[in-house]
Amino acid sequence: MKAIRRFTVRPVLPEALHPLSDLARNLRWSWHAETRDLFQSVDPERWAASGGDPVRLLGSVPPARLAELAEDRRFLRRLAAAADDLTDYMSGDRWYQFRSAESDLPAAIAYFSPEFGITAALPQYSGGLGILAGDHLKAASDLGAPLIGVGLLYRHGYFRQTLSRDGWQQEHYPVLDPNELPVVPLREPDGTPAQVSLGLPGGRRLQARVWLAQVGRVPLLMLDSDVEENDLGERSVTDRLYGGGSEHRLLQEMLLGIGGVRAVRTYCRLTGHAEPEVFHTNEGHAGFLGLERIAELSDAGLDFDSALEAVRAGTVFTTHTPVPAGIDRFDRELVARHFGPDAELPRIDVERILRLGMETYPGGEPNLFNMAVMGLRLGQRANGVSLLHGNVSREMFSGLWPGFDPDEVPITSVTNGVHAPTWVAPEVFRLGARQVGAERTEDAMTVGGRTDRWEAVAEIADQEIWDLRRVLREQLVLEVRERLYAAWRQRGAGTAELGWIEGVLDPDVLTIGFARRVPSYKRLTLMLRDRDRLMELLLHPDHPIQIVVAGKAHPADDGGKRLIQELVRFADDPRVRHRIVFLPDYGMAMAQKLYPGCDVWLNNPLRPLEACGTSGMKAALNGCLNLSVLDGWWDEWFQPDFGWAIPTADGAGTDEDRRDDLEAAALYDLLEQRVAPRFYERGQGGLPDRWIEMVRQTLMHLGPKVLAGRMVREYVERLYTPAAHAHRAMTPDAARELAAWKARVRAAWPAVTVDHVETSAATATAELGSTLSLRVRVGLGDLSPDDVEVQAVSGRVDTEDGIADATATALKPGGGPDGEGRWVYEGPLSLDRTGPFGYTVRILPSHRLLATSAELGLVTVPPEGAVEEAGVLMR
């Protein structure tokens, strides 16, 4: 029978147990093992049945058990200690507060993301982007950084994955009742739920409630359109993550960006929280937040252009997408329909909005509205998520800054990190605590960059490391058997045919993990390229390997589902099924067991399509070695002391098929000749000394680097603080001044010219250490020397006279203007490098409120023939 209405009956906790409810509602339990242990002891069986979810647990414990605990002195002492610990965590000064004393850090930062992966108990993520956002909030909390997270609450989250008998992915969308989730409604002082509202075409309105999840010290606001005031269509705006068509997606993104700013304002009004000085958008999806803030400022009396400048100053945009096809783009027409007088942001000219998302570069689609392009135009600061991805992004978006070399495109990079307390197995943490104490271990894991704290790993005995690895591997083996059994039952197998599962995987065999979403670039099935060879590796008599695979394909991606099916069918083969498994429903709960239990984490994307990748970092923190293509973070930090690089055939003009062949062969070779022999090789004491040393090097070298604490610190120091300072400098008058100046410079720029360049030496060779003097005559049109910088740019030149590793020196205005309105600039040029050397001069706009001189995308260089003396020296 189906219920016609659904309620959640809340438990009534005895007075003495009230602190349990605070502990359950603050998601810090998700990265604090002691709090979880406390919940487990409330009722171990129900704890396991709840999947380790305190809210669910408390909803299911019988009153008799609660009454018993309320009298249990020992339990009450532990409860009081846990509650005190949380209070200390919430109120004490942390890194940010100490750092604030030195430089003026932002009062608050709003962090917007379409998904947040904080715990399996709040399944509001699909993969890496969401988990990263969750780790960002947790690390911010640990550091004391005043973030406010902003996202959506999806009624079905992403989807749960099962398999059909023949290995085809099935999607399920269980209903998530917010009353059973670790969230509370944000309320107005009169007790009514706080709501935000958006205008829709045709005068309809979209209402959304605001839920609050407490992530340690950081509040996370989640907007939910499933409220009674909405029509059926509008109620389903927040039904699923990445489901539905284009309009559905646009509405989600409008709700996230525009509604999100309104939710932040409401939250600050209701709680007295400081208003954000910086808005950070995690990928382009939340980009409409900039439009809402422009509208706020317009209502306060600023014109569009000045408001745009004010908004840009305090906005940070992070791109995660290394391929144009991965970017969110909408039909221009669709966007136009949702803005303007009869829809949302009625007082803003729709044309101005459309222009922000226009692909104005060669090859751009005039009829599409590009969210990443808008993100870059609405944020004065932007970044990619690894060094390599920074390069790729500067290249990919260079069309927006014509005239600049890609390396000058103003997109920097902050390499992603992971939240160690979430991803490090309790056993690993305990080993650290035994070595240097719990407090120092916690410190090493949260603050980031503390290499000294990680050096203690060198002191840990080989035997201890190897025992730890064995324990973790064995736990994984048991977990895999349980999951596999459940999966086969679900696929329709009877218990009698599943006896073999008890023999699946071996706790002493080299264990390789591969789990991730299944877009084609991640190449789930590369390992199947040569099945015979893979089978030999799996069944090797002395050096066998075993592989655990998991991953979800996007529901609309049949190609991805075919890859999963191929893998499942291979793993179903009785000859190898004890050595390779596919586990359905990859998510945080599985991941937390999988990373620690593997010896090797495999990653074989098509380089450079993995923007960063983070699963390998989580594995590394548990002493698992990485075997990966040099892509994303691995390209940056790989060293042969602690891992392996799979050679790639990118950039060689090789077709994809051939490339897969080459790279798969390289993978098999590595596994067969390097990885497996090292794992099974035994030294004098009977231990794999060289393997253990690699584990140690992994922890010591990567430990301090891969942390989300390091990442958030970088965001604070390199992006948030400069953005907050720019925001403070951008008073309404300053914004008007900057907007007017930009308009004037853009209009005058065609008349800016470099007319003539003279150098003091005419020789084609010169000596290291000598100095040339440069004299440059320029025309500035209606501009004055205050509006520009004239630079000498010099450096090593390549065979096509391109200047590599260029340094720029400002030249000084000597005299002018002459009768023809020309100015002379002068300055020295020191020849400080041997070998082929070259220089050029250029003119750039210059203003104190610009973040970089490339910001306007304007630059003037000398035309052919403007140089009087030899321009290229020392050939």
Ligand SMILES: *Cc1c(COP(=O)(O)O)cnc(C)c1O
């Ligand atoms: C870390 C993580 C990811 C992202 O891993 P990548 O290496 O970026 O592919 C995806 N899903 C889950 C559950 C994770 O924990």
